[in-house]
Structure formats: structure tokens, C-alpha cells
Amino acid sequence: MTAPSVIITGASRGLGRAAALLLARLGARVTLNARTESALNQVRREIEAAGGRAQAIAGDIREPDVSERLVAAATLNFGGVDAVINNAAMIQPLSRIADSDPETWRRNLDVNVMGPFLLVQAALPHLRRAPHGRVINVSSGAAVRATHGWSAYCVSKAAINMFTAVLALEEPDITALAVRPGMVDTAMQAELRECGRGAMTPEEYQRFVESHRNGALLPPELPGRALALLALRAPRAWSGRFIQWNAPEVQALVAQSFADGD
Ligand SMILES: NC(=O)c1ccc[n+]([C@@H]2O[C@H](COP(=O)([O-])OP(=O)(O)OC[C@H]3O[C@@H](n4cnc5c(N)ncnc54)[C@H](OP(=O)(O)O)[C@@H]3O)[C@@H](O)[C@H]2O)c1
Numbered sequence: 001m002t003a004p005s006v007i008i009t010g011a012s013r014g015l016g017r018a019a020a021l022l023l024a025r026l027g028a029r030v031t032l033n034a035r036t037e038s039a040l041n042q043v044r045r046e047i048e049a050a051g052g053r054a055q056a057i058a059g060d061i062r063e064p065d066v067s068e069r070l071v072a073a074a075t076l077n078f079g080g081v082d083a084v085i086n087n088a089a090m091i092q093p094l095s096r097i098a099d100s101d102p103e104t105w106r107r108n109l110d111v112n113v114m115g116p117f118l119l120v121q122a123a124l125p126h127l128r129r130a131p132h133g134r135v136i137n138v139s140s141g142a143a144v145r146a147t148h149g150w151s152a153y154c155v156s157k158a159a160i161n162m163f164t165a166v167l168a169l170e171e172p173d174i175t176a177l178a179v180r181p182g183m184v185d186t187a188m189q190a191e192l193r194e195c196g197r198g199a200m201t202p203e204e205y206q207r208f209v210e211s212h213r214n215g216a217l218l219p220p221e222l223p224g225r226a227l228a229l230l231a232l233r234a235p236r237a238w239s240g241r242f243i244q245w246n247a248p249e250v251q252a253l254v255a256q257s258f259a260d261g262d
Pocket residue numbers: 009010011012013014015016033034035036037039059060061062086087088089090111138139140141180181182183184185186187188189
């Protein structure tokens with residue numbers, strides 16, 4: 001079997017970087033995207049130094065031509081598109097609805113919802129041709145739990161869950177999942193601690209500060225491993241679901257893959 005070709009956005013740091021490194025270790029050829037070219041190339045070099053295959057395509061996922069370039073590069077250099085991981089996202093604006101800057105609110109939905117839409121649309125013809133095409137949309141608990149000051153982010157993640165469900169309905173040959181990665185120790189969490197104080201309630205804010213202080217945030221490698229394995233192995237029967245990174249069936253998939261020697 002040829003090595004699967006996977007496109008992953010937001011791959012320059014955090015969860016996306018961790019998932020990309022593992023995908024390459026598992027034998028996938030990875031097309032990386034984020035805006036910061038230097039950080040993205042650093043991840044590409046890490047993958048290549050470990051013997052893996054990767055290419056970096058920098059650009060803002062809000063721009064339709066970035067999705068087209070990602071798909072073109074994956075098909076030209078890596079033979080197709082077997083899976084897409086829509087991981088790039090922003091949390092801002094961290095402000096109450098009454099105070100939110102409309103342009104930042106709109107940008108949030110452009111990155112978090114339009115980005116995945118554009119990439120899936122560009123990749124669909126190739127995903128349909130793949131032996132088992134998969135779309136992994138990185139969601140959040142915010143999709144189902146309202147938080148003060150997070151209106152755009154909560155709306156965007158609820159939208160990504162429904163986007164996933166409709167995609168699964170319309171594309172029976174593709175497996176589409178929305179994945180909840182837990183609370184992960186990344187730059188996004190640091191941004192929450194830095195900018196969230198005035199927007200969240202003191203109790204909500206304290207929960208994030210305490211989780212960080214107590215070491216309760218997950219290392220990106222743990223949910224990153226689940227994302228990578230779901231992109232390569234998620235069964236079609238799961239398509240359309242909103243699934244937690246450590247749900248028993250996901251952990252069984254992870255354990256099985258490593259037992260198989262991956
Ligand atoms: N961390 C958590 O606790 C947590 C919890 C639930 C869900 N999530 C979700 O997990 C995913 C990854 O988050 P993270 O915590 O790893 O965040 P992060 O550290 O802030 O990383 C975000 C990634 O997205 C890229 N990005 C941002 N805007 C972009 C744009 N317009 N176009 C292309 N790339 C863009 C960033 O790189 P550039 O800045 O270089 O573009 C970076 O690589 C997100 O979907 C997030 O909503 C995270």
C-alpha cells in the first residue's frame with residue numbers, strides 16, 4: 001500500500017504540530033499549513049530529520065487559493081489526498097458580545113469555519129477517490145458548553161460539529177469526524193490566561209489558571225496521537241460523530257495501532 005497523504009492545518013505549533021510529527025512517524029506523507037513560514041519549515045525539517053516526508057505550504061487558511069495550493073501540492077508530490085485534518089483555529093475575540101469587535105468576530109468564523117469548508121471543498125474530489133477518505137475537524141467542548149466572552153469561538157465550534165454531520169450525510173464514502181481534544185497545553189491556552197480575565201467570569205477564568213498551575217493540561221502529543229490515528233484509521237461507521245480524544249473506542253484504536261507495531 002502506498003503511504004497515505006494527509007493535509008493538516010495549524011501544523012506550526014501545539015496540537016497540529018504534534019499530530020503532524022506522529023503522522024509522519026506512522027508513515028504518512030504530510031502537507032503542512034499555517035501562516036508562519038519559519039515555524040512551519042521547522043516542523044518540516046523535524047519530520048525529514050526523522051526520516052519522514054513532509055512539505056510546508058504557508059498561508060492564511062481564510063484564503064481560498066491556500067486550500068487549492070495545499071490540495072495541488074498534496075496531489076502533485078504525494079499522489080493524492082487521503083485525509084484532511086482541519087486543526088487551525090483562533091480563540092479571539094475574548095470579549096463579551098456587547099463589546100466584541102465585529103471584524104474580529106467575523107475573522108474567527110472565517111478561520112474556524114470557512115477555512116475547513118474551503119479545504120474540504122477543494123479536497124473532496126480526491127478524498128472520494130481515496131480508498132477511504134477521512135476528514136478530521138478539530139472541535140472543542142466549547143461546541144456544546146457556553147462560556148462568557150467566547151461567543152465567536154463557541155459558535156464556530158458548534159458550527160464545525162454540524163458541518164461534520166452534514167458532510168458525513170452527503171458523502172457516504174468519506175469518514176468525517178469532529179474531535180474534542182480536551183484542555184491542551186498550547187499557545188491557545190496561554191492566550192486564554194493572558195487575555196481572558198475580563199471576559200470570563202472569575203470562576204471560569206480560575207478554572208483555566210488552576211488547570212495550568214496544577215499540571216492538568218494535556219501535553220499536545222496525547223490528543224495529537226488520537227488525531228493522527230483517526231485520520232489514518234477511523235472506521236466509516238463513526239462518520240458524523242462528535243467524539244472525545246480519549247473516548248474508549250478511540251483509545252482502543254490507538255492501542256491497537258501501537259500493538260500492530262506502528
Ligand atoms: N488548546 C486547547 O486546550 C484546545 C481545546 C479545545 C480545542 N482546541 C482546538 O485545537 C486546535 C489547535 O489548537 P492549539 O491549542 O494547538 O492552538 P495554537 O497553539 O494557537 O495553534 C493554532 C495553529 O493554527 C495556526 N493558525 C491560526 N490561524 C491561522 C490561519 N488563519 N491560517 C492558517 N493557520 C492558522 C497557527 O499558526 P500561525 O499563527 O503560524 O498561522 C497554529 O499553527 C484548534 O482547532 C483549537 O480550537 C484546543
